[in-house]
Amino acid sequence: MLYGKENRDEAEFLEPIFGSESEQVDLPKYKLAQQSIEPRVAYQLVQDEMLDEGNARLNLATFCQTYMEPEAVKLMSQTLEKNAIDKSEYPRTTEIENRCVNMIADLWNASEKEKFMGTSTIGSSEACMLGGMAMKFSWRKRAEKLGLDISAKKPNLVISSGYQVCWEKFCVYWDIEMREVPMDKEHMSINLDKVMDYVDEYTIGVVGIMGITYTGRYDDIKALDNLIEEYNKQTDYKVYIHVDAASGG
Template sequence: MFPDEGMEEEAVLDELRKKTSRDLTFNSGKILGSMCTYPHPLARRVLSEYLDRNLGDPGLHVGSQAVEMEAVGMLSNLLGLDKGYGNIVSGGTEANILAVRAFRNLANAEKPELILPESAHFSFLKASEMLGVKLVWAKLKEDYSVDVGDVESKITENTIGIVGIAGTTGLGVVDDIPALSDIALDYGLPLHVDAAFGGFVIPFARSLGYELPDFDFRLRGVRSITIDPHKMGMVPIPAGGIIFREKKFIEAISVPAPYLAGGKVWQATITGTRPGANALAVWAMMKHLGFSGYREVVRRAMELSRWFAGEIRRIPGVYLIREPMLNIVSFGTRNLEKVEEELKRRGWGISAHRGYIRVVMMPHVRREHLEEFLNDLKDVLTR
């Protein structure tokens, strides 16, 4: 009910504290199944200082817009492009929708179709419904990467583009993007890489010596990439990233916004008013951590994943769904639903709705949390 009279600030905050006391927090170490993490202290400071900046009206916040473009530039460089075109957006969902929208608008197909792996994120379902683009699902191979032959066999004159995934949501699998890129070039189709999760992992893991396929703009068929700073980039929610190889993709999704206080601009994002502070935090975190800082974050996460996978393998009745490629370890057990329910009852933030339990080694996840989790898992299994 809308309150008749206002309350004191402290009373409001007290009530909020009570109402949110049931939330799990990242600092507790109990959240193991999320791709988000605690806000880095620097990002917190940036957010509180620049909360009023609106990138939907960049004429008013010219400096912030320039910083957003610098952040887009840094992300493009990380992904192998000298100069890319894009925006800091609300997350991987918006980024994927923008890529599909650009492909559709440039293709002019009568009945547009997009070919994507069965492992693709559900954001493409939203894109499909909103944009009137039919999804054509490509099968997965035994290793859960997309079957490139199946992708090729599904190309028709209505195909507007192909999607490959660099870090699937469930298992962290990186598709054979080089082969998808070749097909895209052969058929003159654009390839979109959903690296919402892997974008802030793969470049660093490769520099640490982990063998992972090429996945970015170094492959000529790749036309756009989703990369989310609010996942392994350690920037507070919401902060996603969409990068296009060429300006024409941005132009294909831009609409005029004529009556803003700062003057007429063209907007290429779904949201109009949008948080400048988060884009500034993306910039600030990349400046602060640099390649070497993120590499250390990824080193810890990858080492923890390999250790955890080894521990999982030693528990009778528990099996890995596949060897981890990135910092995601997914496993199955007998009586999965019961095991999930009991682990949840003990306060663990995990889920098994995909048919397995997924543990994402985000920066807030420490070995002691995982040891505690493993003890609980073993205990639950012996009941």
């Protein structure tokens, strides 16, 4: 029943969300306000801006990771304050990273004799940048050794047109010609009948994608590898694959 409360002290105020002084203030969108606002109000404003986007469970654009264990979120937030790049300051974090690199090498069946290396990145874009740079530099080394005039043409990268935009960035930043193998209705991942037409001695590498954001498909890496192995038998200008395994890795 509704009734007058005797002990009003107890619940006179609710924890206000918008009931604060900041509510009276217009906040500029594109510059810092003159006055500060309370952190919880700032949080609420930013959260409200993004209210109708970013639900991973409903968002096919993030088709790989639609759920994460709360413990993973907790661990991530507990490590936000670290400057993990400083390996000497955070030796235990470094050790965990090193274990992860070993686990992945093991998953990829790197042989005991092989000297593998790896690193954590803040996302696939950074991984693609590092992979792309490695391809460019090792191509240059091989090409120079074989006496190719490396300034005669731009080096190129072969990839299906279903690439993620970070590859476009890589090619712009590193002055690489991007050779797109077109996708069509019959080829919703890399077209294996056409891909080798795009390869020449200036090719720094062929990128296989697992998975393609637009179609949800995986490039057939094994078949691509067979094609490249065949090609490499017939030329000194060997070509290698980089797998952009953003979701399929």
